[in-house]
Amino acid sequence: MTKHAVDDLFADDPHAPDAFALGAQALLLRGFALAQADELLRGVAHVVQEAPWRHMQTPGGQSMSVAMTGCGPLSWVSDRRGYRYAGLDPLTGRPWPAMPAAFARLARQAAERAGFVGFAPDACLINRYAPGARMSLHQDRDECDLTAPIVSVSLGLPAVFLWGGTTRTERAQRVPLAHGDVVVWGGVDRLRYHGVLPVAPGQHPATGDCRINLTLRRAR
Ligand code: MD3
Ligand code: FE
DSSP states (O other): OOOOGGGGGGSOOTTOOSEEEEETTEEEETTTTGGGHHHHHHHHHHHHHHSOOBOOBOTTSOBOSSEEEEESSBEEEEETTEEEEESBOTTTSSBOOOOOHHHHHHHHHHHHHTTOTTOOOSEEEEEEEOTTOOEEEEOOOOOSOTTSOEEEEEEESOEEEEEOOSSTTSOOEEEEEOTTOEEEEOGGGTTOOEEEOOOOOOOBTTTBSOEEEEEEEOOO
């Protein structure tokens, strides 16, 4: 058995570093959002009042197990016509809610910590995983500017993140993500395949019975 560097993430080591390189330009910042978690979740609740959770359709006609919404000038949508960024929420016909200031601030700070200075996201996709919900291996390539990083924030129930290569067949590593963890993905790691294993049932004080993930992006 090959021991991978990411195996160490499972070790319950009180002296573990709070920043862990998943790749040359992918940095896991454990607990980076912990102090802001409640503020971020209030932001999510506010967004959901205007742009409700929905299960989008894939171009193949399947309903995604992850419920989604979004905020910012643009957000990601999927339907029978394909994947794209849109300025209007197709469910309500209205613009997406404004991005809460706390989202953009945290994203800029995390990106800077990983060496991406001046990151100004214009889109935030918000994913909600009920127990059993998952995201199969994919690349994020619908953004115009692939030089900008993506910042992801994990809230609530833990999940196992799949971290693959730049081809679908390359074996993916498993990375546990917990409440408050932030990951910055950019540069040479921007087009890596990635996914999320089915979320296990549980209860988290901050979110109840689900995991919420924010991904902050530069879409145009
Ligand atoms: C690696 N979401 O919304 S976030 C997605 O936990 C998505 O909800 C997952 O994949 C989630 O597209 C993973 C981590 C993530 C986001 C974007 C990436 C990892 C990435 C882009 C390039 C490489
Ligand atoms: Fe993705």
